[in-house]
Amino acid sequence: MSGKSRGESRIGLLNGFAAYGMWGLVPLFWPLLKPAGSVEILAHRMVWSLAFVAVALLFVRRWGWAGELLRQPRRLGLVTVAAAVITVNWGVYIWAVNNGQVVEASLGYFINPLVTIAMGVLLLKERLRPVQWVAVGVGFAAVVVLTVGYGRPPWVSLVLALSFATYGLVKKKVNLSGLESLTAETAIQFLPALAYLLWLSGRGESTFHTEGIGHAALLAATGLVTALPLVCFGAAAIRVPLTTLGLLQYLAPVFQFVLGVLYFREAMPPERWAGFALVWLALTLLTWDALRTARRAARRLRSERRVPATTIATGTVSAARNADSVPSGPESVVDARP
Secondary structure: OOHHHHHHHHHHHHHHHHHHHHHHHHHHOHHHHOOOOHHHHHHHHHHHHHHHHHHHHHHHOOOHHHHHHHOOHHHHHHHHHHHHHHHHHHHHHHHHHHOOOHHHHHHHHHHHHHHHHHHHHHHHOOOOOHHHHHHHHHHHHHHHHHHHHHOOOOHHHHHHHHHHHHHHHHHHHHOOOHHHHHHHHHHHHHHHHHHHHHHHHHOOOOOOOOOOHHHHHHHHHHHHHHHHHHHHHHHHHOOOOHHHHHHHOOHHHHHHHHHHHHHOOOOOOHHHHHHHHHHHHHHHHHHHHHHHHHHHHHHHHHHHHOOOHHHHHHHHHHHHHOOOOOOOOHHHOOOOOO
């Protein structure tokens, strides 16, 4: 690996750590916005996110995709679905953090890979490897154990996992980069969110004007909190392998879980530890299987690219012997690919 490649890889890793680290530490931010309610925080996040990503796009001068998107109604419809689904995800997450459910929220992002795999089987008719089936089964057992432990289904976790998995599925079909996709989604969210904030202000229930300039600045910063990790993630995605990103993604729920237990002092009775242990076992199986599959694919690709020296030598001799009998010109070029 050249010095430039190592430098690019290092930059990618740093951006990956920064993105998932910020997502993991964001539970520390939402309580700072009280006494604003979850819906008001969500609306401010939508409005200010559009402002920040619009400034970012002005800086990089990438606007051509917008006109193309507007000329494709089906694709625009998928962006609208993505905007609706991520609205649910954001809203439930903010509510969970500000209502003492940080640990349960972290569980949602732990089980998200399992839900994504299940959706691939049910909706896309994908075939799973045996280890993946075992991991999904262990994940289902974990949900059952946690349901018994909580005395109810862990609905916060399930909604977060299902909404984010659906969001990922829709974004895959839309095929827009992170910054452009967030711009399109927040543009759709903007008018309803602004209308809600104006309505709230008209009723005298908005905290933006009543809690001081510091509170107003924090509400405005929701846009930066949303956009900055995504910019770092985009910088990481183009510089590091997907397997590395797949491992880094666990940083966010790990940080959230640690904050929930150690900082917010949320209860963790034995049955919840058992449920989380099963989830971590399922994720360990998935990660091991993914790494093993990636290594096998890499070895197979290397073997396919390798041409035996004897074959090269034989081909050279044959070409020399038949040089006089082979016509010249483009039609005589031999495809040397294996």
